[in-house]
Each structure stands twice: as structure tokens, then as C-alpha cells.
Amino acid sequence: MPAPVASLDLLERVRAGDRFALGRLITRAEVGGAEVRSALAQAYRTAGSAHVVGITGVPGSGKSSLISRLAQEVRRDGRTVAIIAIDPSSPFSGGAILGDRIRMGELGLDAGVFIRSMATRGASGGLAGATLAVADVMDSAGFDLIVIETVGVGQDEVEIVRASHTTVVVSAPGLGDDVQAIKAGILEIADIHAVSKCDRPDAARTLADLNAMLALGSAVGAPSAWRVPVLATSAQSGEGVREMLSAIDAHRTALRASELGPERARRVAEYRALKTAEDLLRAQFTSARNANLAGLVERVTRRELDPFTAAETLLSNATF
Amino acid sequence: MPAPVASLDLLERVRAGDRFALGRLITRAEVGGAEVRSALAQAYRTAGSAHVVGITGVPGSGKSSLISRLAQEVRRDGRTVAIIAIDPSSPFSGGAILGDRIRMGELGLDAGVFIRSMATRGASGGLAGATLAVADVMDSAGFDLIVIETVGVGQDEVEIVRASHTTVVVSAPGLGDDVQAIKAGILEIADIHAVSKCDRPDAARTLADLNAMLALGSAVGAPSAWRVPVLATSAQSGEGVREMLSAIDAHRTALRASELGPERARRVAEYRALKTAEDLLRAQFTSARNANLAGLVERVTRRELDPFTAAETLLSNATF
Numbered sequence: 141m142p143a144p145v146a147s148l149d150l151l152e153r154v155r156a157g158d159r160f161a162l163g164r165l166i167t168r169a170e171v172g173g174a175e176v177r178s179a180l181a182q183a184y185r186t187a188g189s190a191h192v193v194g195i196t197g198v199p200g201s202g203k204s205s206l207i208s209r210l211a212q213e214v215r216r217d218g219r220t221v222a223i224i225a226i227d228p229s230s231p232f233s234g235g236a237i238l239g240d241r242i243r244m245g246e247l248g249l250d251a252g253v254f255i256r257s258m259a260t261r262g263a264s265g266g267l268a269g270a271t272l273a274v275a276d277v278m279d280s281a282g283f284d285l286i287v288i289e290t291v292g293v294g295q296d297e298v299e300i301v302r303a304s305h306t307t308v309v310v311s312a313p314g315l316g317d318d319v320q321a322i323k324a325g326i327l328e329i330a331d332i333h334a335v336s337k338c339d340r341p342d343a344a345r346t347l348a349d350l351n352a353m354l355a356l357g358s359a360v361g362a363p364s365a366w367r368v369p370v371l372a373t374s375a376q377s378g379e380g381v382r383e384m385l386s387a388i389d390a391h392r393t394a395l396r397a398s399e400l401g402p403e404r405a406r407r408v409a410e411y412r413a414l415k416t417a418e419d420l421l422r423a424q425f426t427s428a429r430n431a432n433l434a435g436l437v438e439r440v441t442r443r444e445l446d447p448f449t450a451a452e453t454l455l456s457n458a459t460f
Numbered sequence: 461m462p463a464p465v466a467s468l469d470l471l472e473r474v475r476a477g478d479r480f481a482l483g484r485l486i487t488r489a490e491v492g493g494a495e496v497r498s499a500l501a502q503a504y505r506t507a508g509s510a511h512v513v514g515i516t517g518v519p520g521s522g523k524s525s526l527i528s529r530l531a532q533e534v535r536r537d538g539r540t541v542a543i544i545a546i547d548p549s550s551p552f553s554g555g556a557i558l559g560d561r562i563r564m565g566e567l568g569l570d571a572g573v574f575i576r577s578m579a580t581r582g583a584s585g586g587l588a589g590a591t592l593a594v595a596d597v598m599d600s601a602g603f604d605l606i607v608i609e610t611v612g613v614g615q616d617e618v619e620i621v622r623a624s625h626t627t628v629v630v631s632a633p634g635l636g637d638d639v640q641a642i643k644a645g646i647l648e649i650a651d652i653h654a655v656s657k658c659d660r661p662d663a664a665r666t667l668a669d670l671n672a673m674l675a676l677g678s679a680v681g682a683p684s685a686w687r688v689p690v691l692a693t694s695a696q697s698g699e700g701v702r703e704m705l706s707a708i709d710a711h712r713t714a715l716r717a718s719e720l721g722p723e724r725a726r727r728v729a730e731y732r733a734l735k736t737a738e739d740l741l742r743a744q745f746t747s748a749r750n751a752n753l754a755g756l757v758e759r760v761t762r763r764e765l766d767p768f769t770a771a772e773t774l775l776s777n778a779t780f
Contacts, residue, residue, distance in 0.1 A: 185764070409757050454734070
């Protein structure tokens with residue numbers, strides 16, 4: 141059996157446009173480990189050309205259809221796009237749960253489009269770090285735009301979206317207060333609001349609600365270099381999709397022209413350093429090398445020891 | 461101004477039945493810090509009498525109404541119950557988002573019922589650890605049953621439910637595949653399935669689906685000391701609520717009579733020790749004491765340094 145290709149060699153091939161190598165390196169980035177780390181580190185250092193867009197919205201909000209349309213608009217400009225789907229119910233994830241509502245076939249055959257889905261509950265718990273590392277690899281492959289699709293629920297998912305350059309929150313009219321409530325926490329992180337299915341009569345109310353919310357926010361907040369737009373879109377007719385891409389590009393320009401860009405870059409860098417440290421720590425904790433763990437857990441189970449003292453002991457015994 | 465009461469003194473009052481002290485100590489547990497830690501450590505060591513039930517289901521599944529009914533059944537037995545709501549859309553959380561669909565008034569006036577809501581996105585990120593510490597405090601207050609209500613989406617929320625003794629997953633008929641898909645990942649962690657709104661005609665299909673899923677699972681899995689029941693319930697008529705409480709009690713008995721109990725206790729203890737260690741680490745990272753952080757982040761921002769090397773440096777410089 142031939143020796144497996146080194147990840148650094150795969151990265152070279154990725155840079156040369158090898159899509160097969162791209163898929164392999166992404167798989168290694170998902171799994172993690174020491175071997176792939178140097179390649180991912182190098183990918184990070186040379187990344188930064190692509191614009192990373194986080195698009196979020198609850199299942200049923202129509203964000204997958206909208207992303208599909210957006211990808212077509214990006215291609216119409218001659219630009220390339222890579223999509224990372226983290227929503228398990230997304231049709232980009234193979235539609236294992238919901239079936240193939242959207243025909244991604246034509247997009248998938250285009251070499252200027254690359255689609256990859258990631259599991260939301262990895263064994264290592266390092267979803268956010270892995271996703272951002274995958275984005276770096278896609279950046280190395282030369283994609284102009286990288287779209288990260290998440291369901292926008294759960295701390296990890298929200299943090300992934302916050303770690304992108306531009307955040308688009310998709311809201312559907314009439315989805316019901318119950319479902320909308322899930323994402324109340326993500327409305328505030330939007331750089332762009334997109335109301336989907338705007339051909340429906342109840343879309344006007346959703347648009348009005350979002351505009352009212354933003355008016356309230358800007359009345360009390362400090363003036364900003366970016367004014368969050370609320371766009372009426374329809375994946376069915378294509379309405380508003382070009383405007384959505386224009387808004388994404390405008391936001392990118394605003395980031396570069398103002399203090400917002402460096403601020404966000406610093407926040408993302410801090411997040412990535414800390415998140416990676418957490419992932420490394422978790423891997424160490426759960427590794428068999430920490431011989432103390434079993435004994436400590438036994439004592440915590442018997443309530444002789446509390447979790448706080450156990451945690452302090454774990455940390456003081458860990459070697460980094 | 462008098463000196464604030466020490467948390468250890470508050471814990472003594474909590475044990476004596478002081479509900480005001482209970483509220484105060486819970487608030488301190490949520491905020492965290494060194495002062496409250498010794499009280500929480502002591503609460504943990506002496507806890508273990510209460511039965512902790514995690515009840516999960518997406519917003520709209522009817523779990524809050526069901527919990528309200530369950531609390532009444534618990535009271536009917538002369539037992540006491542404390543409820544921790546982590547779902548921001550839960551009416552137990554004050555109904556700030558959805559309004560007061562359920563009248564919790566009559567429950568709230570009963571000294572045998574204690575209801576507390578917790579924010580899902582705390583600044584510290586230590587939601588799971590804080591929630592379980594609050595459960596220990598409620599255990600110290602002598603409640604027989606502690607119900608933790610979560611929306612069941614997001615890693616933290618799932619882990620909280622996994623850290624309870626008995627997990628109930630609530631599914632509503634006809635909520636739509638989109639919404640059900642969000643929680644595909646939590647179906648497998650159920651010790652008890654409750655189908656809500658069973659007076660609706662489409663409830664039969666949801667019951668059948670869950671039973672089919674379980675039959676499939678038990679056909680391939682090892683025989684277990686516990687057979688997961690699927691219960692038809694209705695918060696409106698009260699149907700199936702007594703059966704749900706009986707199933708919770710039966711599961712508790714099964715845990716105690718078999719190897720399942722010690723297994724789960726060990727898993728929860730391990731989870732709490734590791735989660736607490738993570739929380740402590742995160743607090744240290746984000747504290748100003750780590751003078752290195754700003755410089756490292758600056759270099760990561762400029763892409764001179766990758767997140768992996770930065771993380772390793774952070775860990776090697778941290779003092780625990």
C-alpha cells in the first residue's frame with residue numbers, strides 16, 4: 141500500500157486547482173489531528189482573499205433555496221463560490237432527512253461551485269474550529285465567495301456565523317412565532333436581513349417588523365459605517381437575489397473602508413485562537429493520557445468530590 | 461451597608477426551606493465566581509436525592525404545557541417540583557417573547573413548586589455547568605423532582621438534557637418536517653417519548669413513526685434494562701400525563717435496579733468535571749491576566765500566526 145499523501149502536499153494540489161485534493165483535505169480538516177494541522181496552519185496564514193458569508197435561518201426559512209439562487213448570481217459574474225452546509229436538514233447536506241426539495245444538480249456540475257456539508261454533532265465537539273479551517277482550505281483553492289449555511293440555533297452555530305465577514309439572516313413570512321422565537325437571538329447579529337418568499341402576502345408584515353426593529357436599534361445605538369438593509373427576496377422568482385449579492389459586496393466594501401473591518405478581523409482572530417485552544421484542551425482531557433480522569437470521575441460520581449475541585453485538579457495536572 | 465450574606469450561609473437557609481435565599485443563591489450560581497463556588501461544591505456533594513428530569517422539544521411542541529400539567533400531577537402526590545426553563549421562548553421564562561399562553565399563576569403560588577428561567581446565551585458561555593449547579597441547589601432545597609426544560613437544539617442544550625437522570629422528548633403531531641428535522645439528533649437520547657396534542661387526528665402517525673423508529677433500534681441494539689415507551693399525551697385534556705409521571709418513576713426505579721444507573725451517574729460526573737474545567741479555562745483565557753492574548757490575537761489577525769500555534773502558546777503560558 142502506498143504511503144498516504146501528506147496534507148501539505150494535498151494543500152499544494154488544492155492551490156493548483158485540484159478538486160479531488162480539495163475534498164480529501166477537507167475531510168482531514170474535519171477529522172483533525174496533528175498531521176493535518178501544519179497544512180491548516182499554512183492555509184490560514186495565506187488565506188484572507190475570499191469573502192466569507194454566513195447565512196443563517198431556521199429550517200423552513202428558505203435559506204437553502206436562496207443560497208442556491210445566490211450561487212447562480214455569483215457565477216453569472218464569473219466569480220466562484222464554495223458552500224459549507226452545517227444545517228443537517230439542508231438539501232446541501234444530501235437531503236437525507238428532507239429529501240431533495242431543491243435540485244442542486246446543475247450547480248454541482250459547475251466547477252466554479254463547490255458544495256460541502258458538515259455534521260453538526262461531531263465526536264470531538266470542535267465543529268466551529270473545523271468549519272473555519274475548512275473555509276481556509278476553500279480560500280486556498282481560490283474561491284471568491286465562501287458561504288457558510290447554519291441553522292442559527294445553538295451556541296456553536298451562532299459563533300460560526302459571527303466568525304464570517306458578512307452575516308445574512310433569512311426570515312420567512314408566516315413561519316409562526318414559535319419557530320421565529322428560536323432565532324430571536326440571532327436577529328441582532330445580521331449585517332443583512334433577507335425576507336424570503338416575498339411573493340407571499342404576509343411577507344409585508346415580516347419586512348415591516350424587521351424594519352421597525354432596526355429603526356428602534358439605530359435610534360438608541362451609535363451611528364455606524366454600515367446601515368443594515370432589509371431585502372425582499374424570492375428564491376422562486378429570483379426577486380431580490382441580485383440585490384442580496386450587491387448588499388454582500390457593499391458590506392465587504394464598507395468593512396474595508398471603515399474601522400469595522402479591522403474590528404471584526406480582530407474579533408474573529410481572537411475567537412479562533414481561543415476556540416482552537418479549547419478544542420486542543422478538550423482533546424487532551426478526553427485522551428487516555430490523563431490518567432487522573434478516571435479516578436477523579438469515580439470520586440465525583442460518589443459525591444466525595446465536587447466538579448469544581450475535580451476540574452481544578454484536572455487543570456493542575458494537565459501538561460500543555 | 462451591611463456585608464452581603466456569604467453563599468455558604470445562603471445554602472444553610474436554602475436547606476431550612478427559605479425560598480428567598482433559594483432565589484438569591486440561584487442567581488449567584490448563574491453569575492458564578494469564587495465566592496459562590498464553595499457553596500455550590502457543598503451543594504453538589506450533598507445532592508443526589510432529587511430526581512432530575514430533562515424535558516426537551518422544539519418550540520411549539522407543547523412541552524411547556526405538558527410540564528405545567530406534570531407539575532400538577534407531582535403535587536397531587538404530595539411531592540414537590542422545581543422547574544428550570546432554558547428555552548427562551550418558554551412561557552416559564554416570563555413569556556417575554558410569546559406572551560402568556562399558559563397561565564402559570566396557580567402553580568407559582570404553590571410553595572411546592574419553584575420555577576426559574578435561565579438565559580440561553582450567557583456571557584460566560586457556561587450555561588450547562590451553571591444549570592446543573594442550579595439543579596444541585598434545588599436538590600439541597602429538598603425538591604423531589606427537578607425538571608429541566610430545554611429547546612433541545614444546540615450542543616449545550618443537548619448536553620444538559622443528557623446530564624439529567626431521565627430524558628423525555630416531546631414531539632407534536634403535524635409540526636412539519638422542517639421543524640422536526642431540527643431535533644432529529646435528540647430523538648435517540650430519549651428515555652421516554654411523549655407525543656403531545658394527542659387529541660389531534662395526525663397524532664396517530666407521529667406515534668406510529670416513533671414506535672417504528674424504536675422497533676428498528678431495538679432490533680439491532682443490545683437488550684436493555686429499560687424499554688423506551690411512547691406515550692400519547694394531551695396538556696389540554698390531561699390525558700397521558702399521569703402515565704408520563706409513572707414512566708418517569710419507573711425509569712428511576714430501573715436506573716436504581718440495573719447497571720444503567722451507575723453507568724449514567726459516572727457519565728454525568730465525567731461530563732460535569734470536564735465541563736467545569738472548560739468553564740474555568742475559558743474564564744482564565746478571557747481574563748486580563750493572560751497578558752499574552754492581545755499580542756497573539758494581533759499576530760493571528762495579521763495572519764503572521766495561525767490559530768493552532770496561538771492556541772498552543774496560550775496553553776503553554778497559562779497557569780492553572
